[in-house]
Amino acid sequence: MVAGLRWLLWPLSRFLRQSLSMQILEGLLAGVIAGLMLPVALVSLLAPIGEGFLRLFQMPVVPFLSISLVAGVGRLELAQASRLLGRAAIVLMGFWVVVLGAVLLIPLGFPDWREASFFRPSLLEAAKPMNLIELFIPVNPFAAFADTQIPAVVLFSIALGIALISVPKRQGLIEVLDRVQSALLKISAYIARYTPLGVFAILASTTSQVSPSELPRLAIYIVLQGGIAVVLTFLFLPYLVQAVIPIKAGELIKSFRTPLLIAFSTANLLVVLPLLINQGKQLLIEGMARQRSLGLEDRESRKKLAQSIELPVEVLTPLALVFPDMGRVLSLAFVPFAGWLTGNPLTVEQMPSFLITGLASTFLEGVLAMTFLLSKMGLPTDMVNLYIALDQLAVARLGTLLACMSVISLVLVGTWISLEGFRYRLSKLLPVAISMLIIPIFISVNRFILNQIPQPSNPYRSQLETQGFVLAKEKAELIKEPKPLEGAGIWPSMQARGAIRYCIHKQDYPMAYRNAKQELVGADVETGLLFAEDMGMKASFIQIDHLGNQNKVRPNGLEALKNELCDLKLSSDIIVPQESAEVLYTSTNQSYGIGLLLKGSRFSSKYRWKEIKAIKGFRVGLEAHSPYSINWVQRLLPHAILNTSKVTAELLKELKNDNLDAVIISAQKGAAWNVLEPSLTLLVPKPTKSLPTARQVPEDAIELSRVWNHWLKLQGFDGTKNKVYQHWVEGIADEGK
Numbered sequence: 001m002v003a004g005l006r007w008l009l010w011p012l013s014r015f016l017r018q019s020l021s022m023q024i025l026e027g028l029l030a031g032v033i034a035g036l037m038l039p040v041a042l043v044s045l046l047a048p049i050g051e052g053f054l055r056l057f058q059m060p061v062v063p064f065l066s067i068s069l070v071a072g073v074g075r076l077e078l079a080q081a082s083r084l085l086g087r088a089a090i091v092l093m094g095f096w097v098v099v100l101g102a103v104l105l106i107p108l109g110f111p112d113w114r115e116a117s118f119f120r121p122s123l124l125e126a127a128k129p130m131n132l133i134e135l136f137i138p139v140n141p142f143a144a145f146a147d148t149q150i151p152a153v154v155l156f157s158i159a160l161g162i163a164l165i166s167v168p169k170r171q172g173l174i175e176v177l178d179r180v181q182s183a184l185l186k187i188s189a190y191i192a193r194y195t196p197l198g199v200f201a202i203l204a205s206t207t208s209q210v211s212p213s214e215l216p217r218l219a220i221y222i223v224l225q226g227g228i229a230v231v232l233t234f235l236f237l238p239y240l241v242q243a244v245i246p247i248k249a250g251e252l253i254k255s256f257r258t259p260l261l262i263a264f265s266t267a268n269l270l271v272v273l274p275l276l277i278n279q280g281k282q283l284l285i286e287g288m289a290r291q292r293s294l295g296l297e298d299r300e301s302r303k304k305l306a307q308s309i310e311l312p313v314e315v316l317t318p319l320a321l322v323f324p325d326m327g328r329v330l331s332l333a334f335v336p337f338a339g340w341l342t343g344n345p346l347t348v349e350q351m352p353s354f355l356i357t358g359l360a361s362t363f364l365e366g367v368l369a370m371t372f373l374l375s376k377m378g379l380p381t382d383m384v385n386l387y388i389a390l391d392q393l394a395v396a397r398l399g400t401l402l403a404c405m406s407v408i409s410l411v412l413v414g415t416w417i418s419l420e421g422f423r424y425r426l427s428k429l430l431p432v433a434i435s436m437l438i439i440p441i442f443i444s445v446n447r448f449i450l451n452q453i454p455q456p457s458n459p460y461r462s463q464l465e466t467q468g469f470v471l472a473k474e475k476a477e478l479i480k481e482p483k484p485l486e487g488a489g490i491w492p493s494m495q496a497r498g499a500i501r502y503c504i505h506k507q508d509y510p511m512a513y514r515n516a517k518q519e520l521v522g523a524d525v526e527t528g529l530l531f532a533e534d535m536g537m538k539a540s541f542i543q544i545d546h547l548g549n550q551n552k553v554r555p556n557g558l559e560a561l562k563n564e565l566c567d568l569k570l571s572s573d574i575i576v577p578q579e580s581a582e583v584l585y586t587s588t589n590q591s592y593g594i595g596l597l598l599k600g601s602r603f604s605s606k607y608r609w610k611e612i613k614a615i616k617g618f619r620v621g622l623e624a625h626s627p628y629s630i631n632w633v634q635r636l637l638p639h640a641i642l643n644t645s646k647v648t649a650e651l652l653k654e655l656k657n658d659n660l661d662a663v664i665i666s667a668q669k670g671a672a673w674n675v676l677e678p679s680l681t682l683l684v685p686k687p688t689k690s691l692p693t694a695r696q697v698p699e700d701a702i703e704l705s706r707v708w709n710h711w712l713k714l715q716g717f718d719g720t721k722n723k724v725y726q727h728w729v730e731g732i733a734d735e736g737k
Contacts, residue, residue: 023195023196024195024196024199026196027195027196027197027198027199027200028199028200030200030204031199031200031201031202031204032204034046034204035204038204043205044205046200046201046204046205047201047205049197049198050198050201050202050205053194053197053198053201053202059187060184060185060187060188062145062153063145063180064181064184064188065157065318066145066153066156066157067157067180067181067184068181068318069154069161069315069319070157070164070177071161071177071178072161072311072314072315072319073158073161073162073164073315074160074161074164074165074167074170075174075311075314075315083418084414084415084418087414087418088319088320088410088414088418091410091413091414091417092320092323092410092414095325095326095409095410096324096326096329096359098232098236099329099330100329100332100355100358100359102228102232102330102333102439103330103332103333103336103355103358105439105440105443106224106228106333106337106443107336107337107340107345108440108443108447109220109224109443109444109446109450110220110336110337110340110345110447110450111450111451111453111455112451113217113455113456114343114678115217115340115341115343115678116343116458116460116674116675116677116680116682117342117343117380117671117731118460118464118510118671118672118731119667119670119671119672119729119731120380120381120383120730121730122374122375122381122383123380123593123667123671123684124593124667124684124688124690125381136151136152136155136363137152137155138153138155141156144156151363154319158319185273192268217341218386218390220337220450221333221334221337221390221395222390222394222395222398223446224333224443224446225331225333225395225398225399226398227442227446228442228443229327229399229401229402230398231435231438231439232326232330232405232406232439233260233402233405234253234405235249235435235438236432236435236436237326237406237408237409238250238252238253238409239432239435240409240432241408241409241412242428242431243425243428243431243432244412244416244417245283245284245287245412245413245416246287246290246291247286247287247290247412249431252408255279255283256279256404256405256408259275259276259279259408260401260404260405263400263403264397264398264400264401264404267396267400268400269321269325269400269403269404269407272404273321276404276407276411277313279408280313280317280408280411280412280415281306281310281313283412284305284309284313284412285309288305288309288419288420289301289302289305291420308419309415309419312414312415312418313411313415316410316411316414316415317407317411320406320407320410320411321407324359324362324363325402325403325406325407325410326402326405326406327398327399327400327401327402327403327404327406328362328366328399329358329359329362330399330402331362331366331391332354332355332359332362332373334370334387334390334395335354335370335373335374335379336354338374338383338386338387339377339379341383341386342379342380342383343674343680343681343682344378344379344681344682344683346377350377354373354377357373358373361373367384367387367388370384370387371384377607378685378686458675458678460675460731461675461676463731464509464510464672464675464676465516466515466516466517467515467521467727468515468519468521469521469529470526470723470724470727470728471526471720471723471724472526472529472530472533473529473533474529474532474533474539475520476520476521476528476529476539476541477539477540478520478540478542478543479540479541479542482501482542482565482566484563484565485497485501485564485566485567486564488561488564488565488566488567488698488701489561489564489567489568489697489698489700489701489704490700490703490704491701491703491704492703494704495537498536498537498538499537500528500531500532500535500537500538500539500540500567500568501539501540501541501542501566501567501568502528502539502540502541502542502566502567502568502569503541503542503543503544503557503560503561503565503566503568503569503570503571504520504541504542504543504544504570504571506543506544506545506647507647507648507649508522508524508571508669509522509669509672509673509676510522510523510668510669510672510728510729511523511524511525511571511728512524512525512541512570520541521728522728523727523728523729524570524571525541525570526724526727526728527570527721527724528568528570530715530720530724531708531711535707535711541570542560542565542566544557544559544560544569544571557569557571557573557696558579558582558583558696561583561696561698562582562698564698567697567698567701567704568695568696568697568704568708569583569695569696569697570695571695572590572592572693572695573693573694573696574592574691574692574693575588575692575693575694576626576628576629577628578626578628579626579696582699583696583699584696584697584698584699584700584701584702584705585694585705586694586695586696586697586705586708586709586712587694587709587712587713588692588693589693589694589695590692590693590725591690591691591692591693592666592667592668592690592691593668593684593690594665594666594684594688594689594690594691595665595666595667595670595671595682595684595685596612596662596663596664596665596670596682596683596684596685597652597662597663597665597670597673597674597677597680597681597682598655598661598662598680598682598683599658599661599679599680599681603615603661603662603683606683606685607683607685607686608687609685609687609689611685612637612685613636613638613639614639615639615640615661616639617641618637618639618640618641618661618662619640619641619643619659619660619661619662620633620640620641620642620660620661620662620663620664621642621643621644621646621654621655621660621662621663621664622643622644622651622663623644623646623647623648623651623665624644630642630644632691636689637664648663648665648669648673652673652677652680655680656677656679656680662683667684668729671729672729695708
């Protein structure tokens with residue numbers, strides 16, 4: 001019995017005997033495997049553990065940073081603080097320029113694959129303005145602490161530290177702050193013991209949300225950003241330090257290998273702060289001793305060097321953790337990746353605005369900054385969920401590795417040039433320049449290799465073409481040669497025949513269309529089937545021509561209702577006031593956001609209606625069936641040349657043949673068409689324009705309209721309406737089915 005128990009506990013005892021870094025790596029690997037292999041419902045139980053671990057780890061961060069800055073700056077003399085911070089600021093801005101250049105080059109590494117995805121509601125969300133004054137200047141410092149408003153906390157702490165410089169007998173307070181700082185570090189060190197468990201829970205829950213079909217595309221981003229992070233960490237920054245300080249690049253990496261490994265394993269820079277400070281002091285002392293030709297026996301001279309180095313290192317290190325490091329700035333590359341992944345790549349014209357806004361946003365918390373940037377660049381803000389998943393999978397660790405080395409380099413170089421100055425030598429800077437050239441070479445090689453690989457199949461297109469109903473039990477019956485109904489739209493007549501017939505548009509993706517099996521499917525079709533099931537009726541469908549062209553066999557919606565060919569026009573259209581005189585509208589069930597389908601990235605930099613409105617001779621296709629719709633578009637785009645004689649499928653052919661510049665369409669439908677035609681680009685200009693939609697019934701079908709409206713309201717309360725909409729329009733699979 002005892003031997004059996006010992007055998008069962010052997011893996012646990014072996015795990016506990018390993019070093020923390022090895023435990024973390026094993027927890028990371030186990031989390032990825034669990035996320036890929038276990039059911040989503042089971043893995044979701046781990047999410048609270050991961051979230052709790054992250055909250056515990058973040059708990060001491062803001063107090064620690066504030067106290068470190070107050071105590072560190074408070075020790076300095078005013079002139080010394082000015083010189084130190086000024087030199088360090090120059091170095092930091094140099095780092096920003098280098099890494100922003102890398103971010104600018106990363107899109108060149110994406111292969112020539114055209115991508116598109118389902119509609120995302122965030123496309124219609126207005127961009128939230130970034131208030132830099134509110135971000136940096138706190139009215140209430142305590143509110144800034146509570147909201148984790150890091151830039152405001154930093155400014156307050158630096159101001160308090162500078163004020164402390166002129167306060168007499170400040171040393172007693174500084175010693176108290178040092179003790180509190182040590183206590184906060186102990187909290188972080190204690191929580192770090194449970195990092196393997198936290199990493200396991202986080203990785204399992206995030207990996208389970210990543211579709212295997214998305215992995216090839218996600219790997220592109222991980223390889224590109226990871227490769228650049230490795231080049232900057234182990235080549236550019238070490239050679240830069242070597243050019244300034246008489247310390248070899250290999251010696252630098254060897255001295256800091258322990259904190260670099262811990263930072264990579266935990267994806268947390270704070271836990272290695274004491275190691276960075278201690279190792280930084282030792283390396284600077286060694287560098288200054290070499291410059292002065294001091295031996296190990298010159299203890300008194302080395303002691304004086306240590307005293308001159310101590311304060312700058314203790315001030316710069318926590319301060320460097322607050323300002324955007326190279327790893328944080330490199331994460332901006334996710335924005336152009338999100339644009340490429342969704343079929344809306346950033347244009348050259350957008351890049352300057354993106355880089356400037358992106359650098360400013362890195363002072364925000366990562367997820368908040370990314371959400372703001374995605375919205376600002378006209379990309380779906382819910383892509384931030386993918387950003388979080390990638391961050392947890394690999395990018396955060398690679399970014400933290402670069403962040404750790406950039407903090408080390410900033411502290412070493414900033415302290416050195418503040419105390420010793422910098423002597424320019426071309427021979428020393430040559431390795432730095434060569435290491436920078438490796439980045440564009442790496443990106444070019446990556447693009448070349450990827451372009452030799454066949455493009456992976458688009459999972460969204462396959463989903464759109466093959467998926468069935470999420471809730472409806474019956475298949476949709478399509479009547480090819482419909483005959484007039486007796487009492488069309490009259491509720492008692494419908495009850496008597498026990499059936500309801502709907503009118504739908506042809507090729508109305510994703511609302512009503514034929515899938516790969518030639519079955520009639522879509523959001524409107526499923527909604528109609530569910531209504532018929534609840535009413536105890538048999539549902540059937542007929543197709544109508546959206547334009548009502550006299551040369552077509554199928555009638556338009558008005559004709560179909562007037563000729564009693566259907567009880568209800570199921571396809572939702574934008575409300576046309578004039579048609580209210582001939583038919584009855586149901587209650588408004590949703591609104592359509594207005595978007596533009598463009599060829600490639602042409603005109604995609606014009607992401608505001610004001611800019612598009614100014615384009616002269618802008619050729620726009622519009623599937624319009626009423627003068628009201630045409631007039632509305634003409635007011636929106638007064639200089640546009642409209643083509644309203646064709647249906648959407650024909651207009652898209654004209655667009656691809658360069659006979660049109662854009663096709664105006666609802667964002668919900670445009671996204672589905674974009675999945676089918678990935679060579680196109682869906683643009684939803686800002687500010688967002690939306691129009692209400694409703695369904696039509698015969699003008700005397702008052703009872704049917706009332707029954708439909710109340711039924712649809714009930715579907716909204718029990719979640720049915722939202723589930724059907726998400727399944728067809730947003731492409732969200734139903735896990736509980």
